[in-house]
Amino acid sequence: MIELNAQNFEQEVKNETSMPVLVDFWSEKCEKCMALMPEVEELEKKYEGKVKFGKIDAQKDRRFCWSLKVMSLPTFQLYKNGEKVEEITQDVTIDKIEEMINKNL
Amino acid sequence: MPDLYDCLIIGAGPAGLSAGIYAGRARLNTLVFEKKQIGGQASLTWGLENYPGSVEDPTGPKITARMREQAEAFGAIMKHEEVKSVDLSGKIKKVITNKGTYEGKTVILAPGASHIRLGIPGEEEFTGKGVSYCATCDADFFTDLDVIVIGGGDSGLQEGLYLTKYCNSVTIVEMLPELRASKILQERAANNPKVKIITHTAVEKIEGQDLVEKVILKNMETGERTEMPVQGVFVFAGMKPDTDLFKGLVDMDQKGYIKVDEYMRTNVPGVFAAGDCRIKWLRQVVTAAADGAQAAVAAEQYISENFAE
Structure with missing residues (x-):
């Protein structure tokens, strides 16, 4: 998964037109996020070449998360042609993430 | 296997x-x-x-x-x-x-x-946009901001006190006339300058644009309604x-x-x-x-x- 931040978000997410981008907002303190992470990494392998996977460490980039209207973890946003098309937050399961991906492939 | x-x-x-x-x-x-x-x-x-x-x-x-x-x-x-x-x-x-x-x-x-969803207006709309059910997950986002904690039981006070490490102020709102939390937590809350406690009051509505901006409180005794500007609402009520x-x-x-x-x-x-x-x-x-x-x-x-x- 690509480490995303305020500096590279434009290029990696906003300017990505060849495939959808899944953005995982996480932090070490978020137990739910840590439990999901290995499964999200498995999904990344499964959708290789079809979906780009990135993650933002909310602890490092709180203000940037605010600017993306994210104030809760875990949150997953899906971008298509640079636009946010869907988001899931709080009661996140790996099935819900995959469902969101499949809907937007 | x-x-x-x-x-x-x-x-x-x-x-x-x-x-x-x-x-x-x-x-x-x-x-x-x-x-x-x-x-x-x-x-x-x-x-x-x-x-x-x-x-x-x-x-x-x-x-x-x-x-x-x-x-x-x-x-x-x-x-x-x-x-x-x-x-x-x-x-x-x-x-x-x-x-x-x-x-x-x-x-x-x-x-x-x-933790149950309260079902009040704005709660679902702002989930993840200021409404949270997990203080350890989300406290960082509320650094230097004002938040309200709904629920005056053990969870409400415990999580409210945790939030004081990050937030500018933490207001704990309890619907009943008195807090239900254990005495030691009540003492700590009373001694924490960042904590304000309001009893006999319900949160009636959560409002904002993209993110939470305020809540409407209702005094259960008098029925009087007041507005309170907050950026976060943590729900630990039931x-x-x-x-x-x-x-x-x-x-x-x-x-x-x-x-x-x-x-x-x-x-x-x-x-x-x-x-x-x-x-x-x-x-x-x-x-x-x-x-x-x-x-x-x-x-x-x-x-x-x-x-x-």
């Missing part, structure tokens, strides 16, 4: 992990299923000071991680899988997850409980058992809490329940752990009586 397990435990909070420890030590082939994070609600609580022995640096994530380690050391296997359905009717029980079907001689239900999957399969009360006897046996032979999901009056980590131990030992006994070799 055996085709038939001795003990299938649903839920890896303190009840399920404690059951895993005892089942493992009884040399039962044991699986513990968890769809979310291992440790359950306890793993999301920073201060876990009332669990006996948790003296030094007693954080929920640390203590539950040790419980997990302990259960695994005795042979219980953790499965990060979501249970989709169960078949408890026959002598051999089935647990169907998002990854496969497992058969067992006994099942211990330890799914726990979760719990509900996560037992929807088992409705109609084991006896429950009207709220969905599972009925058990003192051996943690449900009305279905070979099926036990432990922790916050069952009818009891004190829902704490220590009582959940006690339930898990009793359920596992009762399961062991049930197996020796019903599956003689």
Whole structure:
């Protein structure tokens, strides 16, 4: 998964037109996020070449998360042609993430 | 992997992990299923000071991680899988997850409980946009901001006090005339300059543009309404058992809490329940752990009586 931040978000997410981008907002303190992470990494392998996977460490980039209207973890946003098309937050399961991906492939 | 397990435990909070420890030590082939994070609600609580022995640096994530380690050391296997359905009717029980079907001689239900949604206007709309149900997950976002905590019980005060490490101010709102939290937490809240307590008051509405900007409070006595600017709303008011999957399969009360006897046996032979999901009056980590131990030992006994070799 690509480490995303305020500096590279434009290029990696906003300017990505060849495939959808899944953005995982996480932090070490978020137990739910840590439990999901290995499964999200498995999904990344499964959708290789079809979906780009990135993650933002909310602890490092709180203000940037605010600017993306994210104030809760875990949150997953899906971008298509640079636009946010869907988001899931709080009661996140790996099935819900995959469902969101499949809907937007 | 055996085709038939001795003990299938649903839920890896303190009840399920404690059951895993005892089942493992009884040399039962044991699986513990968890769809979310291992440790359950306890793993999301920073201060876990009332669990006996948790003296030094007693954080929920640390203590539950040790419980997990302990259960695994005795042979219980953790499965990060979501249970989709169960078949408890026959002598051999089935647990169907998002990854496969497992058969067992006994099942211990330890799914726990979760904080309820209040159902007030704005709550759903702003979930993740200022409304939160997990202080340890989200506190960072509210650094130097003003937040309100709904619920004056132990969870509300415990999490409210945790939030003071980050937030500019924390207002705890309780609908009843008095707080219900334990006295030690009430003392700490009273002595914390960042904490303000408002009783006999309900949060009627959450408002904002893209993110939470204010709440409307209603005084339960006078009916008077006031506006309060806040950026965060943390909800810790009431719990509900996560037992929807088992409705109609084991006896429950009207709220969905599972009925058990003192051996943690449900009305279905070979099926036990432990922790916050069952009818009891004190829902704490220590009582959940006690339930898990009793359920596992009762399961062991049930197996020796019903599956003689």
